[in-house]
Amino acid sequence: MAQDRTGTISLKEKIGYGFGDAASNFYWAIIGSYLVFFYTDIFGISAKSVAIMMVVTKLIDACTDPAIGAIADRTNTRWGKFRPYLLFGALPMAGAAVLTMSTPDLGDTGKLVWAYITYTLMMLTYTILNLPYSSLAGVITANTAERNSLFSIRFFCAYFTSIIVGAATPDLAAYFGQGDDAKGWQMTMMLYACVATILFWITFASTKERVSPPVGQKTNPIDDIKDLLKNRAWVVLFALALIIMVTIVLRGSSAPYYFKYFVERPDLMGSFIGLQMAAYAVGALSYPFLLRRIGDKAKLLTILMATVGVLCIVFAFIPKPTSNGVVTITQDEAITLDAAELLGEAHKDGDSYQWTYNEKVFWIIKNRVAYPETGPTLSLETAKSEAISVIKTSKDANGAVTVIDSASMPIEIYIMFILNILISLALGPKSPLTWSMLADAADYNEWKTGRRATGMTFSAASFSQKMGGMVGSVAIGAVLASIGYTANEAQSDGSQTGIVILQTAAPGVFAFVAIFALRFYNLTGNKIEQIQKELAER
Incomplete structure (x- = not known):
């Protein structure tokens, strides 16, 4: 059993697991990069209403994470604890996503009600599907090196999908819509949902659960949460997930506005976001190499976030292009x-x-x-x-x-693209790094308490990420509302300045806050090796 728990896993299984996050990002990349823009400029909802909606729906959504985590931890089927959710959750997720990107003509109030209902439904089905998927990584293997490889491939697949979504979505919407933007975005989401469903089913079929809770373990969700709150490493990672997600969402969600109203080259929007995702993918693949060079996960993450912070501040000083000629x-x-x-x-x-x-x-x-x-x-x-x-x-x-x-x-646009790539390369290893650290925190919990709650460990982190996504999305909507943003009209100098800050300096500030939080992380490489050895012996 110990050999199976800490043994190697095949490249085929690693890629199969990675397909699940490729599927997830057909939805998440839309949410992170285009959803606020879709609501304001395609569906016709005011920026202020979108900001309020993001607060309400994200709070509802985030509260479902611990519940789904607790349910998943207590699921027992012939397919395991977490894999069944991939099999049965893919189709409801696809349907909810298509409804979210549909724009019925319901009037201002009706549109807002529709957005509340469909977005809440989409995020609920996303939680039911994605949280067990994330938890699955913690039970495929307990081998630290294999986990690092697994997470690296997972997030490369995730970012590869994000490249497609980030770069191709505006063009696909234009192609399918043929002048009808609303139809174009709906048909694009329908295409993404079909592909994502197939990928989730492949992940279900190609993975295996090997790490089980201690025999005879009996816990309740309250005990699981108490254990996590006593787990210092997990508390730090909870805070980091929120902070870093704010950084990512601010960059992604403000990019469409940045290129449409400040750069005045909306035709470059897909290229900018696509290259951003490509750099994320390369950064994710580099994670095992960087970790071998640096040797310590917390130190590596500190270096990466410092790089992000400095480059984002530099980005803020790029002037408006002198001309664009398009x-x-x-x-x-x-x-x-x-x-x-x-x-x-x-x-x-x-x-x-x-x-x-x-x-x-x-x-x-x-x-x-x-x-x-x-x-x-x-x-x-x-x-x-x-x-x-x-x-x-x-x-x-x-x-x-x-x-x-x-x-x-113009030279200014070249500099924007170069800095965007460098920032994204530094952010790319963040995801495999932090999720690997979460798996370490779950192992620490089992080692310390004798109880394992993988689903709860990852669900609470997912809760934190969604709260970070909410803060980022709300910040976008709130700033746009406060600066007098009106969709599809020329923006004032003050409005343009606000958009620039959202894309550049604001993410940089949050990157520096993440560095401060990392000072309290306490699971070093030697400690992890000791934990894995003793768990295997048990």
């Missing part, structure tokens, strides 16, 4: 564009023009499509979600040819 048409409308305005240069005799729009294939891969009409102006009767630019070719008196493309990327 006009994004978000709906059907007649419009006339002037090349001189986009290029910042007056028209001269002999200048020739080629108007183009960027037809995105995937992520940052674009196809520049030429309009048949040329000239210093472009008149369009209809345009749907097109990022339009112009290329000017001119000759001087000596016949030298000069080509200017209004879509050439």
Whole structure:
């Protein structure tokens, strides 16, 4: 039994487990990066109403976590404690997600009621499905090195999905909607839900539970919670989960506003978020290597969060691009564009023009499509979600040819992308690192008390993460409301400043708060080895 508990597990099982978080992030990446934007700019709910809704629904949702954790800990089936939830919870989750991204025409009050009900339902089904999935990692193996590898692969899969969701969602919504944004977002969620359901079933079929509670263990949920509150390492991790989730949600949820209203290049939104998720994935894969180099989990996390904090503060000082040279048409409308305005240069005799729009294939891969009409102006009767630019070719008196493309990327945007990648690389190892530390805390609890409550350990951490997500989402909505944000209109200087702070300095401050909390973490590598050895001997 001891060998089975601490033995190695196959790469196939690790990847199968990782598919479960790939599935989860078809939902979570939407929530973290686009949901507030969806409610304000697609569904038409005010920012203030969204902020209040996030508080109410997140409080309800977070309170379900300990209950589901306690139920999962006491579930006994021929498939184990946690795997059955993957089998039976996938379809209800898919249905709730599609309803959340549906936009019936119910009037202002009706829309808000619909949002409350469907989002609460979505998060309840997410808890029923994802909390047992997270707890499953704690019982697949007790081998510390195998856990580190398992969590690294898990979060690589999670971030890989987030790359797809972050980068492709705006384009998929435009493709499916064909001018109807609401339909486009609903159909995109339907596609994601179908894929996620299949992935959850693969995880169910490819994993095995090996770590069991002590024989004859009898506990009640109150005892489980008391044990956790006496577990210093778990208390620190509870606080860290909340703080770091605020950092992540602030960055993800404010990015659409940042690129739409400050950078004024909404066509780059998917690229920015997609690269962010790609860097998260690379960072997650690097976790075992970094841990071997640093040697201590708390020290590694301190270094990573310090890096995030410094880079976020630097990000805040990037100025607004001097020019962007691209006009994004978000709906059907007649419009006339002037090349001189986009290029910042007056028209001269002999200048020739080629108007183009960027037809995105995937992520940052674009196809520049030429309009048949040329000239210093472009008149369009209809345009749907097109990022339009112009290329000017001119000759001087000596016949030298000069080509200017209004879509050439300003240096400020390059710096934004570079800093975003560096910050995300530093945040990437955070997830496998902290979840591995949670599994250590569950082992410590069993070693100290003789009772194991894996589901409760992870559910309480999930509760903390959701509270962090609530704080982040509420902060977005509250700041937008306080600065007078109005959807789909030009923003004032004060409003733009608030959006910039949400994307940059605010996450940096929370990263530094996380460093302070880490000072109280007390489970070192030697202590973990001792715990695993004694548990195996028992």
